[in-house]
Amino acid sequence: EAEVAQSPRYKITEKSQAVAFWCDPISGHATLYWYRQILGQGPELLVQFQDESVVDDSQLPKDRFSAERLKGVDSTLKIQPAELGDSAMYLCASSLTRTGSPLHFGNGTRLTVT
Amino acid sequence: DAKTTQPTSMDCAEGRAANLPCNHSTISGNEYVYWYRQIHSQGPQYIIHGLKNNETNEMASLIITEDRKSSTLILPHATLRDTAVYYCILQNSNSGYALNFGKGTSLLVTP
Numbered sequence: 001e002a003e004v005a006q007s008p009r010y011k012i013t014e015k016s017q018a019v020a021f022w023c024d025p026i027s028g029h030a031t032l033y034w035y036r037q038i039l040g041q042g043p044e045l046l047v048q049f050q051d052e053s054v055v056d057d058s059q060l061p062k063d064r065f066s067a068e069r070l071k072g073v074d075s076t077l078k079i080q081p082a083e084l085g086d087s088a089m090y091l092c093a094s095s096l097t098r099t100g101s102p103l104h105f106g107n108g109t110r111l112t113v114t
Numbered sequence: 115d116a117k118t119t120q121p122t123s124m125d126c127a128e129g130r131a132a133n134l135p136c137n138h139s140t141i142s143g144n145e146y147v148y149w150y151r152q153i154h155s156q157g158p159q160y161i162i163h164g165l166k167n168n169e170t171n172e173m174a175s176l177i178i179t180e181d182r183k184s185s186t187l188i189l190p191h192a193t194l195r196d197t198a199v200y201y202c203i204l205q206n207s208n209s210g211y212a213l214n215f216g217k218g219t220s221l222l223v224t225p
Contacts, residue, residue: 004157031211033212035215041217042201042215042216042217042218043158043215044215045212045213045214048212056212091157091158093157093158098211099211102148102160102163103158103160103213104160105157105158105159106157107155107156107157108156108157110155
């Protein structure tokens with residue numbers, strides 16, 4: 001079964017440094033999501049793409065976070081500068097369409113900011 | 115957005131059916147009920163979804179009440195590997211069809 005690929009699996013960085021995460025969705029999936037999950041809580045949506053366009057980034061802290069999906073396939077989420085409170089699991093998901101299609105998640109990138 | 119209410123935790127003996135309830139009393143007519151689970155240190159895994167009718171697949175069954183105000187996820191023969199956090203989520207157009215996770219139910223399957 002096809003999977004959503006994410007890298008790196010783990011990342012440790014110092015505060016004020018820049019960090020980037022990469023996601024390769026399932027082939028043919030037009031919709032891509034980035035979620036953040038703090039330990040003990042459910043995932044929270046950061047940004048949603050339809051092909052290369054941002055559909056919803058209302059929960060993305062735009063002063064330090066950015067996301068792109070230039071060719072409508074893979075995507076990168078960047079944080080600059082990282083803060084201690086950014087320590088979390090960053091999850092990528094994709095779906096075939098926006099409506100009525102299940103989201104398929106990758107196994108995430110565990111970020112630790114020291 | 116419509117919300118769901120789930121018990122914080124549940125236990126189930128291995129080999130028995132696990133019945134996980136979810137209340138969604140403010141659900142609207144075009145909202146789907148989705149169930150996901152998350153095993154420690156992995157991404158959420160899709161289980162099943164439905165609109166009005168009961169649904170069954172190789173993993174589980176989803177029973178939705180006639181008024182659609184609640185649903186139950188049934189794992190017919192729970193195994194130790196079913197120990198996970200289970201999320202009941204409503205998908206609607208107000209959120210751009212993205213899924214808004216709550217805290218879910220932590221299911222512990224015991225030997």
